[in-house]
Amino acid sequence: MKRLPETEFEVMKIVWESHPxxxxxxxMEQIGQEKGWKIQTVVTLMKRLTERGFLRSEKQGKERFYYPLIEKEAYLGFETEHFMELYHKKSVLNLVNTLYKSDHISDEDLASLLKWVEEKRD
Known part of the structure; x- marks a missing residue:
C-alpha cells in the first residue's frame, strides 16, 4: 500500500462515506465545488486512485462508476503505523505524552484512555 497525497485522501474519504x-x-457535489475543482480535476484524481489500486472503475454507458478496493480501516491502520514509527518510535506512550504536553488531550480523554487500558488488561 502507498501513502496518499492529501487531495486523493480527501476523495477517498468521500468514497468510504458513500455507498458504492x-x-x-x-x-463534485460533495467536495469538488467547495474546493473549486473542475470536473477534469476529479476525473484525474479518480484515475490516479484507480492506478494506485485504491479504486476499481467500471464504465456503464456514458458514466464511469468507482468502487473502493481498500477499506478505510486498512488504510488508516497503515497511515497510523507509519506515523507512529516516523514520529514516536512505535510508542503509544510517546504519542500520549506529546498530546498531553501540548494540551491536545483533555482530562476526559485521559480518563477514557485509562479505562480502555484497564478493560484490555482484564
Whole structure:
C-alpha cells in the first residue's frame, strides 16, 4: 500500500462515506465545488486512485462508476503505523505524552484512555 497525497485522501474519504458505486458527479457535489475543482480535476484524481489500486472503475454507458478496493480501516491502520514509527518510535506512550504536553488531550480523554487500558488488561 502507498501513502496518499492529501487531495486523493480527501476523495477517498468521500468514497468510504458513500455507498458504492460512486461517480465523479458525486465527488463534485460533495467536495469538488467547495474546493473549486473542475470536473477534469476529479476525473484525474479518480484515475490516479484507480492506478494506485485504491479504486476499481467500471464504465456503464456514458458514466464511469468507482468502487473502493481498500477499506478505510486498512488504510488508516497503515497511515497510523507509519506515523507512529516516523514520529514516536512505535510508542503509544510517546504519542500520549506529546498530546498531553501540548494540551491536545483533555482530562476526559485521559480518563477514557485509562479505562480502555484497564478493560484490555482484564
Amino acid at each position: 458505486p460512486i461517480t465523479t458527479g458525486i465527488i
